[in-house]
Amino acid sequence: MELSKNFEPSIVDGKWYDRWMAKDYFSSKPDGREPYTIVMPPPNVTGVLHMGHCLNNTIQDILVRRARMQGKNACWVPGTDHASIATEAKVVGMLRERGIAKSSLSRDEFLGYAWEWKEKYGGIILQQLKKIGCSLDWNRTSFTMDADYYKSVIDIFIKLHEDGIIYRGLRMVNWDPVSKTALSDEEVIFKDIDSKLYYVKYPLADTPSADGGFMMVATTRPETILGDVAICVNPTDERYKAWIGKEVIVPIINRRIPIIADEYVDAEFGTGALKITPAHDKNDNEIGRKHSLKTIDTLDENGKFTAIDLLAENPSELVLSYIGVDRFDLRKKIAEDIAALNLIEKIEDYKGQVGTSERTGAVIESRLSLQWFMDMKGFMKKNPEALSSVMNDEITFHPAKTKNTYKHWLENIKDWCISRQLWWGQRIPAWYDAKGNVYVATTAEEAVVKAAAQGIKLTIADLHQDEDVLDTWFSSWLWPIEVFKGVSNPNNKEINYYYPTTTLVTGQDIIFFWVARMIMAGYDLKNQLPFKDVYFTGMVRDKQGRKMSKQLGNSPDLLGLIEQYGADAVRFGIMIASPAGNDILFDESALEQGRNFNNKLWNALKLVKMWWKEGGAVALNNFSDDKIATHNVNGYSFIIPIHTKPFAIQWFENRLNESENQINQLLEHFKLSEALKVIYSLIWDDFCSWYLEWIKPKFGETISEELYAHTISFFERLLHILHPFMPFVTEEIYHLLQERVDDLCVKQNEAIAAPDASILQQGELLKQVISALRDARNKNQIKPKETIKLHIQTGEIANYKAIESILIKQVNAATITYTDITVSNTIVVAVETDKFFIESEKELDTTALKQELLKDLLHQQGFLESVLKKLGNERFVQNARPEVIELERKKQTDAEARIKTIEESLANI
């Protein structure tokens, strides 16, 4: 078969994915093997594949494919998250485009549209994962709103309520006025903003004159002033000691409020006096509670002014005119109106921070609201393993530094607000009667029973269900358990086999949202960790280190890249530049490198196939082992091994064993990027640049059956090692190397022999000599086509006998001879303690040669000096470990020998 010039992924990729699917390689069932389980972090059901997913899922695929080849029962579970707030926002947007307002729909109508949307767009992202080769068990595809899953979430809510962990309460929450829902602390992103600091005067009450003095307060939020209930100062602040207990007047509303003292106030900030607005600030609310102050709410759920709490005070026309004004306009308006009263001293520029909604970007309002919460401190008391298991590495975080972040969060954990004022999600199973009593139960029927148990007689008609749904993460935290039905059908065969899962791969950004909570759920519900290793990826950024965003337009079109470079090249590109836990600077040139690597493999295939002849595939065991024999060289008798195997085969066999051990070690430690680098260099440098060149026959000649069989077998081993990283190209070449029925995808690993250090060393010497001689040729402008005569002066002729034929070919020598003395009128090259004399037709440029040697001499002398200094230090000789001293002695003798060699060479010129 004629092979194309380059590897063509677009033709190959889909073909193999279909075949793997047809053969059902990715589906897993419990059996006697050790399981290797990964649950995919479920992307938003309406999401599309981006670079972050690509990185994340490529890593998981590498781990899963490797486990599969190691003979483990690999199970990788796909699925999607209903992503309550994000999806609802999308559906609302879609409806708006169709001219439908959410407010005009009933809950059921809205959910109808939402499900329709989900069915239409829900699967897209999963289909895209097939394009990058993800070997997921598609039969297990799960969704966080599947019927069983939904019910499990509800059941867990009820259980935790019964445990006293979930409660309902009126608390300060983070309120998103755009999506009109409460958010958890984790969903609030703090951003730096430029704002103004307003210095407002609060006139002192009960003073005879209008100009009886005032309290000056600096605030960034004058729009909340009508909700002020006190002014607070630090009790140690000398400036204000006399004021404590007096009253001031709130501008515009003319409310009398007290001046109180609390340690919380920072005397350094602003004027040292803080206005207290318990309805609109978390800290103010704390102080308000501590000092039993009233709460006066002046902003509604849309972030617009409301006067409901003010009506009792008989507010002025001016106050009433604010009704319905948005908070940001209100800020300007109220500031102006206070200024008109001559009560603003000054306005300063101020750099502050505000919380914004992770989803809508809206500035968050702290708002007093009746919501459902989880008592996290109480929960942690019940499940202390959630922290200890991570700290003692039962659950190992990679990189380990993320442990600190985790610890800090858990030790300062706050209650989790789990209710959301949305419709898309699991509806809270709480039922209210007319008196406002609440019954937590799966159904209204059960709620009636619960009420009866409390002696309250109700019918279903008397109850209405809570309108709110649960935070998305309140369902995601069950993911590793419920994808195996561990909640809905406890102790089933699957959960007992696959759980705890093996490895979790996810972004650092959701360590609190998701990772921490899965660990908590694992211990609370299963009394077990949910996974043993957590591999955190960094964020994918662009070349300049900027976050990828729609606005910047710097997020590449992933599917376009796959089309252009091929899935393997994309996988390579993203993995080669991805140190564990660090952000990845994505650069398309890495994809080019991946594509070039594909071609390198492809061309190696073409070369090897050129050597194929009828009956070429010969079993390896047809060839006998090495033996030891005496050998005659130049009249001297040497004991040297007679290799029936050519040196190239021996060397590469050992090189493979060495590398494979190294790669396994790297992968055990999740150093995927480094492992790929080792594989890349093993294939490109050792296999292609050295091994294939060493065995390459002259044009028109063929290689021996032995060489051919070994080469095919080496190539297969390389493909095997590379397969988890680049599944398509490796499978394709595996099948092109020779006719076969099996697939690389499920080929099992074989035991790796220990490498023979002496052969590896000899290989290194050979490479070093070849490079040095080529360098010398290059520097002396000997053309590649011109042959040389090579004279070798060495104490170890045996070292060179086995590699002579390779050396001749690689440095284009006509002859090789061994010599005891310096050969005059030649280029001299020193490697280790051996000398090489290049005899050539070419006129020699002795000055350049001399300079080269002098430079080397200087280097060696400097080196020797540093070694001698060490050895001359008495304390070093006394204290250092013997093997370290031994090593330094060897360095010394080596350097001395080399200096001698160079000096002799210089004398010869």
Next chain:
RNA sequence: GGAUCGCUAGCUCAGUUGGUUUAGAGCACCACGUCGACAACGUGGGGGUCACUGGUUCGAACCCAGUGCGGUCCA
């Protein structure tokens, strides 16, 4: 403001408990090369006071302290 991580070649990063030839790789760069695998390539090459200042040690990129710069998380 608190916590935390980092600073090694032009760029992105390795460097395992301090000693392994006076620091390694890939990309980029320079020179030469189009002999039957590969120019998306080959063969060579140049390039770093390991952020700075002190300390511990026979010995420091590595350990300790401080300074500077940058990132991330939390408030």
